[in-house]
Every structure is written in C-alpha cells, then in structure tokens.
Amino acid sequence: MQDRPGVLVLMGSGETSPTMVEVHRSVVRRLGGRPRAVLLDTPYAFQENAADISSRARRYFARSVGLDVEVGTEIAGADWVFSGPGSPTFALDRWTATPVAAELRGRVRARDGATVLASAAACTAGVAAVPVYEIYKVGAEPHWREGLDLLGALGLQVAVIPHYDNAEGGTHDTRYCYLGERRLAFLERLLPPDAAVLGIDEHTAVVFDLRAESVQVAGRGGLTVRRPGSRTLLPAGTATGLAELRRLIRGGGEGPGASPVPAAPPAAGHVTLGELTRACEQRFGAALGAHDAAEATQAVLDLETEITRWAADTEEDEGGVDEAREILRHLVTGLGRLADTSEPRDRLAPLVEPLLRLRERLREQEAYDSADGLREALAAGGVSIEDGPDGPRWTVRG
Structure with missing residues (x-):
C-alpha cells in the first residue's frame, strides 16, 4: 500500500467534462496497472436521476480516462476514490454516520492513494463547509457546517469554496458557490482567526502531491486564498509548495515569496x-x-x-x-x-x-x-x- 502515490485533487467544477480529462489521466497514470476505482455517489444519492448521473460518470471515466469505476461506499483499500456534485450537507450527514468520513481522513493523513473531490464533495474537505442548498435554494441564514477537515492533516485551516467564479446569476451575484460577496463576507467573520477561504474556480483543479508536499493549479481558472482584507490568486499553471500555501493561509501574503512560481502556462482551449x-x-x-x-x-x-x-x-x-x-x-x-x-x-x-x-x-x-x-x-x-x-x-x- 505504501508504494502507492498520495494525491488529493480538489476541483471547482467540470469534473466529468472534457476540461478535466488530462488532470484525471495524470492522476491515474501515477497509480499504474489496473487501479481499484470507487465513485462515492453519496452527494447526489437523494436525486431521482442518481442512477443516470452514476452511469454517465462511469462512461466518462471509462472512455476518456481509461478507468473502470465501481459505484459504492466501500472505499477501504481503494487506489482511487472520486466524489462530485450534489449536496454537501447530505454527504456530510451520511459520511460522518458511517466509516467513510474516517476513511477519507485516513487516506489523506497516510498520504496514500488518489482522492478526487469536486464541486459539492470538495466543499466538505475543509474545517467548515458551506450548506449550499440550504442557503441558496431554501433561504437559510448564512452559516457553516462542520466539515471533514481533510486538509487539516496538511496543516491547512481552510473552508473550501468551489464554483468560486460562477457567473450564472447574470444580474445577481452567484460567485463563491452561489453565496455572492455579501454572504461570503459575513461567513468569513465566523471562521476561526487563523483560517482562510480556498476558492477554486470552475473547470479548475488543485492537485496536492501529498508525498512531495507540492501544489499545482490546473485548468482554466485559478485558486484564490482569501482572508479578510486580502486575496491572493494562484492562476492555472502555478506550482508551489504546501509550506507556501500554509504561509498564505496564515496571512503571510505581504512577505517575500508570496508570489507563486509559474511551472507552465495554462492549457489552451479550456472552454465550457x-x-x-x-x-x-x-x-x-x-x-x-x-x-x-x-x-x-x-x-x-x-x-x-x-x-x-x-x-x-x-x-x-x-x-x-x-x-x-x-x-x-x-x-x-x-x-x-x-x-x-x-x-x-x-x-x-x-x-x-x-x-x-x-x-x-x-x-x-x-x-x-x-x-x-x-x-x-x-x-x-x-x-x-x-x-x-x-x-x-x-x-x-x-
């Protein structure tokens, strides 16, 4: 087991679209052979079309990535685990009531296997999670839910916000996973003093190499480290280290080394x-x-x-x-x-x-x-x- 690489990938959206194919392939190549791959369908399991979503995802990974994926919750020992769209709170309620939450944390803590979380599932990775459905669709007052805190094992005290640059609202603000500026600013004040927001743009992936302690941003957008009064953008093509990301999260953006080192220009042709x-x-x-x-x-x-x-x-x-x-x-x-x-x-x-x-x-x-x-x-x-x-x-x- 310890021969497997340790990779954590967080995606802002587009997890089963053409824009993320190369990211998925690069992760799967690290695993080699015929990895055991599991799709956690929990975030959307309540939807009437859940079986169709799973079927489409399995076809995508088979045809575009060359990966045979099983759907279920038995992730112990899996080489590759993926979860994506739906409701963050529905997933949290069920994962914390079963061994899944502990197993996800254990994978990251042990730096073992590939774990890919996108959209709603990515929301659960931080110390706090946004209850998107409850706030945006039901009208609940802005509040946090306790997250899985997968990133805590990496020394990152953060709340993860996918769909960070969403613009579907047109005349109203749907940035920041449909929260908008007013509600996100309010929620920021409720975070612990040493915590920050990690905003991941749509069709963008943040790849953590858990063994090398490196971070890469891929896709069409960027990763924003947001603290009250400051925002640092790491655009697609950025390669940096976990130590640098920790410094930015703790408020070290004004000191030397705050700018990431561009490893390569963003890939061309990334469009929706x-x-x-x-x-x-x-x-x-x-x-x-x-x-x-x-x-x-x-x-x-x-x-x-x-x-x-x-x-x-x-x-x-x-x-x-x-x-x-x-x-x-x-x-x-x-x-x-x-x-x-x-x-x-x-x-x-x-x-x-x-x-x-x-x-x-x-x-x-x-x-x-x-x-x-x-x-x-x-x-x-x-x-x-x-x-x-x-x-x-x-x-x-x-």
Whole structure:
C-alpha cells in the first residue's frame, strides 16, 4: 500500500467534462496497472436521476480516462476514490454516520492513494463547509457546517469554496458557490482567526502531491486564498509548495515569496459547453447574414459534436447539454432561411443531407430523443422525413 502515490485533487467544477480529462489521466497514470476505482455517489444519492448521473460518470471515466469505476461506499483499500456534485450537507450527514468520513481522513493523513473531490464533495474537505442548498435554494441564514477537515492533516485551516467564479446569476451575484460577496463576507467573520477561504474556480483543479508536499493549479481558472482584507490568486499553471500555501493561509501574503512560481502556462482551449455553444451560434448567425449555407451547416454539425463530447458532464454549468440541444434545434430550424423557394430541393440538399447523416448517427448511438428533436426541427423548417427500408427520404413541403 505504501508504494502507492498520495494525491488529493480538489476541483471547482467540470469534473466529468472534457476540461478535466488530462488532470484525471495524470492522476491515474501515477497509480499504474489496473487501479481499484470507487465513485462515492453519496452527494447526489437523494436525486431521482442518481442512477443516470452514476452511469454517465462511469462512461466518462471509462472512455476518456481509461478507468473502470465501481459505484459504492466501500472505499477501504481503494487506489482511487472520486466524489462530485450534489449536496454537501447530505454527504456530510451520511459520511460522518458511517466509516467513510474516517476513511477519507485516513487516506489523506497516510498520504496514500488518489482522492478526487469536486464541486459539492470538495466543499466538505475543509474545517467548515458551506450548506449550499440550504442557503441558496431554501433561504437559510448564512452559516457553516462542520466539515471533514481533510486538509487539516496538511496543516491547512481552510473552508473550501468551489464554483468560486460562477457567473450564472447574470444580474445577481452567484460567485463563491452561489453565496455572492455579501454572504461570503459575513461567513468569513465566523471562521476561526487563523483560517482562510480556498476558492477554486470552475473547470479548475488543485492537485496536492501529498508525498512531495507540492501544489499545482490546473485548468482554466485559478485558486484564490482569501482572508479578510486580502486575496491572493494562484492562476492555472502555478506550482508551489504546501509550506507556501500554509504561509498564505496564515496571512503571510505581504512577505517575500508570496508570489507563486509559474511551472507552465495554462492549457489552451479550456472552454465550457456554454461558451462553445455561443461561438457556434455566432458563426451560424454570421453565415446566415452572408447566405453561406455550407458554413451555417458546419456550425450546426460542430455544435452537435461538442454536445456529444460533453454528454457525460454531470455538473452541467450554464444549463449544460439540454440547453445546448435546444439551441441546436433552433439553429436547424434557422437553416430554412437559406432556402431558395424557386428550387427548394436543390437549394436545401447541401443542408439537409448532412443533417440526415447526423440523425442516423444519433439513432445508432441510441440518442433517440436528440434524433427525434432533429427531425422535428427539420419539419419546422419545411422538410418532411419518411423512414423506409432503404433509409430516410425527404421532401420539401410546398
């Protein structure tokens, strides 16, 4: 057992999205061989779609990371343990009532195995945890819950705040795991005097090498060490040591050595599905304005490709896959604007034929809802599809 590396990873979000694939792979490579991998489903076990979330996560780790994951709570001796979205307090209540809490603390204290906590599960890692559901969705007064204090074994007296740079609220402040500035500032005053907030941006991971006592920040955002009156940002690409992080947490940000040492620039191309969807929408709009049927069709096909890549994402920031599919259908309907009514079939063929091939791929993948949605979108644009033994046939309604 002691031959295994000791790694703790905290993720702000995006734990089953393309942005975190390389982080997961790098951790799994350290374990070597065929590690025993366990997914703790506790944070979302109360949800009606819990089985679907687990299934999507297992597919993600199998296809993108090459890791065969079992779902359960028997983590003793596991090489790799993962837990992600849901309710921090639901997880805390159940973990502290079972051996799971002690086993998680023991893994970190022994510097043994890989432990990956994201989103709601990451909230539980500090000395105090944010009851997100109770405050943001139910309206409870801001308060802390006692956390698992996994980081206490590393000398880090902190509360972990994932989704630190969340911007879903638009006109209202949803930063800091949906708390906003006013509520987080209030909660900071309730922390012990020597404690700080560790804020982890969305689609960002903080990787602790427990044996080497090193810390790396990866992904698209950064890690913020926040104390009353001071904030220190460690951007993606930062490599530093636990000793330096302890100093920042204790309020040593003004002294020498406060700036982290950049190990490498942040990886390029780390974007969310929402951003990719907006980019495809913009390309589509520009193509419509230029009457460029080929480019408009390509924008639709590129959006479908991204939806497929992100289909396993269990967190679904910015509306997620369902919202992207709605936009895809809207774009398909918009293709009808490029039709030439004098020669409709000839004009529409370069648009419809690729979309029919896309529909067939979706059916082969058993994504029947998406395939039906594509058919409905084409129908709204004036194209009727009839399925037959020789494949689909399409006509343009007069």
